[in-house]
Amino acid sequence: MLELLNLSFRVAVDGKEKEIIKNVDLTVPDDKLIVVTGPNGGGKSTLAKLIAGIERSTSGRIIFKGEDITELGITERAKRGIAFAFQQPVKFKGIQVVDLLRIASGKELNASEACEFLSAVGLCARDYIGREINASLSGGELKRIEIATVLARGASLSIFDEPEAGIDLWSFRNLIEVFEQMRRGSKGGSIIIISHQERILNIADEIVVIKNGEILRRGPKDEVLPTLIGTSSAVVGCRKADAEGGEAIC
Ligand SMILES: Nc1ncnc2c1ncn2[C@@H]1O[C@H](COP(=O)(O)OP(=O)(O)O)[C@@H](O)[C@H]1O
Numbered sequence: 180m181l182e183l184l185n186l187s188f189r190v191a192v193d194g195k196e197k198e199i200i201k202n203v204d205l206t207v208p209d210d211k212l213i214v215v216t217g218p219n220g221g222g223k224s225t226l227a228k229l230i231a232g233i234e235r236s237t238s239g240r241i242i243f244k245g246e247d248i249t250e251l252g253i254t255e256r257a258k259r260g261i262a263f264a265f266q267q268p269v270k271f272k273g274i275q276v277v278d279l280l281r282i283a284s285g286k287e288l289n290a291s292e293a294c295e296f297l298s299a300v301g302l303c304a305r306d307y308i309g310r311e312i313n314a315s316l317s318g319g320e321l322k323r324i325e326i327a328t329v330l331a332r333g334a335s336l337s338i339f340d341e342p343e344a345g346i347d348l349w350s351f352r353n354l355i356e357v358f359e360q361m362r363r364g365s366k367g368g369s370i371i372i373i374s375h376q377e378r379i380l381n382i383a384d385e386i387v388v389i390k391n392g393e394i395l396r397r398g399p400k401d402e403v404l405p406t407l408i409g410t411s412s413a414v415v416g417c418r419k420a421d422a423e424g425g426e427a428i429c
């Protein structure tokens with residue numbers, strides 16, 4: 180279980196203090212899939228980075244599996260079972276895709292095991308396994324490789340920041356199946372997905388809406404999703420039809 184207690188994150192912008200996350204209280208129970216949504220600039224990515232230890236909260240506490248991890252860095256949190264897939268993936272020059280998957284999983288994955296993770300994100304594994312993580316990979320490819328590394332981690336808390344970005348329709352459907360499998364197969368683990376996609380919101384156990392650094396709404400999917408659809412312009416800013424003819428909440 181993850182608990183955020185009165186968590187805040189403030190930065191100085193042009194000499195003025197800006198509060199990006201404001202006194203957030205949130206519990207993420209084990210074995211649950213939580214989808215965090217809300218308008219751009221609302222603080223979703225920042226909240227994910229605070230949980231993973233990439234940004235440090237300015238006040239409040241973060242409790243993970245009963246331990247106060249507020250003062251721990253990224254590596255220590257990763258060791259305790261928190262895995263994070265960035266909205267914009269990082270490039271690790273010189274490392275091959277297969278190495279990245281091995282590092283993530285902490286195991287000597289053989290080629291077919293590594294291929295499974297790549298196939299799950301819609302990459303034809305044989306073409307990618309020996310590729311270097313460099314500028315020759317497109318943004319979408321990098322993003323998928325990053326998601327594959329989080330799958331390979333098999334962490335007790337996996338966080339995905341807008342996994343839909345840069346992913347084509349076929350892979351997107353596949354990815355939703357992967358998230359559902361992760362949830363079904365989890366043992367005391369939880370998943371946080373930041374997303375605007377209705378199809379992802381639909382597989383949530385709970386939905387959290389964040390706006391202006393605060394939790395605007397939080398509850399079971401069946402309660403929160405209807406409040407986003409139809410009246411979403413008032414709630415989350417805007418809503419547009421996505422390329423698949425489905426609905427994207429943005
Ligand atoms: N380190 C930082 N310094 C200054 N502003 C920041 C910093 N991190 C985030 N922000 C600002 O905080 C707001 C929330 O950003 P973000 O968490 O990326 O929102 P979201 O993911 O919901 O779109 C944005 O206005 C962003 O520019």
Ligand SMILES: [Mg+2]
Nearest residue numbers: 223224225266
């Ligand atoms: Mg974001």
